[in-house]
Amino acid sequence: MPRYRWETEEHDLFRESLRKFLEKEAVPHYEQWEHDRLIPKSFWKKLGEMGFLCPQVEEKYGGLGLDFSFGVVIEEEMERVGAGLTGVGLHNDIVVPYIEAYGTEEQKKRFLPGCVTGDLITAIAMTEPGTGSDLANIRTTAIKDGDHYIVNGQKTFITNGINTNLALVAVKTDPKAEPKHRGVSLLLIEEGTPGFTKGRKLDKVGMYSQDTAELYFEDCRVPATNLLGEEGKGFKYMMEKLQQERLTVAIGAQTAMEDMLEITLDYVKSREAFGRPVAAFQNTQFKLAELATEAELGKAFLESLIADHLEGKDIVTKVSMAKYWITETARKAAAECMQLHGGYGYMEEYKIARWYRDIPVMSIYAGTNEIMKTIIAKNMGLSGGRKA
Numbered sequence: 176m177p178r179y180r181w182e183t184e185e186h187d188l189f190r191e192s193l194r195k196f197l198e199k200e201a202v203p204h205y206e207q208w209e210h211d212r213l214i215p216k217s218f219w220k221k222l223g224e225m226g227f228l229c230p231q232v233e234e235k236y237g238g239l240g241l242d243f244s245f246g247v248v249i250e251e252e253m254e255r256v257g258a259g260l261t262g263v264g265l266h267n268d269i270v271v272p273y274i275e276a277y278g279t280e281e282q283k284k285r286f287l288p289g290c291v292t293g294d295l296i297t298a299i300a301m302t303e304p305g306t307g308s309d310l311a312n313i314r315t316t317a318i319k320d321g322d323h324y325i326v327n328g329q330k331t332f333i334t335n336g337i338n339t340n341l342a343l344v345a346v347k348t349d350p351k352a353e354p355k356h357r358g359v360s361l362l363l364i365e366e367g368t369p370g371f372t373k374g375r376k377l378d379k380v381g382m383y384s385q386d387t388a389e390l391y392f393e394d395c396r397v398p399a400t401n402l403l404g405e406e407g408k409g410f411k412y413m414m415e416k417l418q419q420e421r422l423t424v425a426i427g428a429q430t431a432m433e434d435m436l437e438i439t440l441d442y443v444k445s446r447e448a449f450g451r452p453v454a455a456f457q458n459t460q461f462k463l464a465e466l467a468t469e470a471e472l473g474k475a476f477l478e479s480l481i482a483d484h485l486e487g488k489d490i491v492t493k494v495s496m497a498k499y500w501i502t503e504t505a506r507k508a509a510a511e512c513m514q515l516h517g518g519y520g521y522m523e524e525y526k527i528a529r530w531y532r533d534i535p536v537m538s539i540y541a542g543t544n545e546i547m548k549t550i551i552a553k554n555m556g557l558s559g560g561r562k563a
């Protein structure tokens with residue numbers, strides 16, 4: 176049964192082979208990766224060998240030339256294993272598309288093949304200790320010095336921060352620009368560039384296996400040829416590419432919601448209290464009926480949203496709605512499903528416990544849900560909303 180109406184037999188086969196691959200190469204090791212707080216680079220290489228990294232990249236750069244719909248399949252199958260695999264989706268559908276869209280031919284030839292094979296693991300570094308939501312206010316500077324930029328500053332909460340060997344970094348090339356966002360540019364900074372160091376692996380509440388880190392730049396000399404697109408256009412590029420990022424977060428939350436529903440249905444049917452299955456209590460039935468309804472609503476919304484995105488339509492308002500509503504609904508569902516598991520729901524060996532701590536961050540990253548609402552309000556013509 177296809178997940179979405181727009182899926183073809185090709186998607187089915189792709190999904191099936193990815194699922195089999197993950198059952199062998201990810202599921203048995205996932206607990207260890209959670210423990211290590213890191214996914215080994217060897218797993219990335221295996222993904223690359225199988226064609227599961229950046230399948231959208233053009234064939235001439237080593238990709239399969241597929242569209243984002245195959246990225247959706249990858250997002251969903253990874254999420255079913257665990258939210259700790261989010262870094263792969265970030266590489267495939269968030270960072271690499273910047274290089275595809277704004278890179279020069281030389282940059283594409285240099286970087287894209289490695290992104291497809293898994294030799295290059297990308298990260299995007301926008302957030303700083305002093306600013307996250309207000310991206311125009313970043314402090315990291317990149318000042319031109321001949322044919323280099325000298326980069327100084329610090330980034331934090333960077334997904335793939337430990338594993339990355341190619342970071343796309345938001346910098347201020349014109350710190351005095353007014354309005355401020357006009358001073359923002361994007362630089363591709365490679366591991367090994369003198370002055371670029373990685374900080375500690377951050378200790379998170381959940382998503383353990385996804386490495387999140389600080390990045391430091393101290394008089395870091397980056398060749399000017401590593402500028403992505405044009406100087407001063409970085410903010411515009413981010414606003415464009417954040418739409419697909421928000422869509423992937425909504426897809427992850429939807430997958431989580433469906434998985435939680437499935438595991439909780441199984442649990443309440445097998446667990447007994449007062450001589451009856453927990454499923455027989457009206458409270459259980461109502462809670463799960465509500466959750467199933469919300470899962471259907473989320474799926475229908477995503478189905479049309481993904482189709483619009485594939486057709487290249489403007490999805491800014493609707494993707495902000497989907498990101499906010501689906502992540503919020505999944506967060507509430509995690510608490511309800513944990514409750515229905517009783518004490519076992521609080522035990523690490525039950526998957527619902529992991530969802531409970533992995534899901535809340537989805538309301539925070541890729542633009543907080545509050546920021547999503549300011550975008551929706553602004554686009555409804557309400558004054559005081561944030562410019563989308």
Ligand SMILES: Cc1cc2nc3c(=O)[nH]c(=O)nc-3n(C[C@H](O)[C@H](O)[C@H](O)COP(=O)(O)OP(=O)(O)OC[C@H]3O[C@@H](n4cnc5c(N)ncnc54)[C@H](O)[C@@H]3O)c2cc1C
Nearest residue numbers: 299300301302306307308332333334539540541542543545
């Ligand atoms: C696990 C994890 C992974 C991440 N990965 C990355 C990554 O790969 N790359 C990257 O660059 N960043 C990443 N981030 C950072 C993330 O995008 C930011 O944390 C997020 O954008 C919020 O920024 P902040 O933490 O500075 O919060 P703040 O901006 O300080 O916000 C604090 C609170 O104020 C609210 N707020 C702020 N402005 C407004 C407003 N105008 N109206 C109403 N409320 C408002 C926020 O919604 C929030 O509730 C990651 C974060 C986490 C936790």
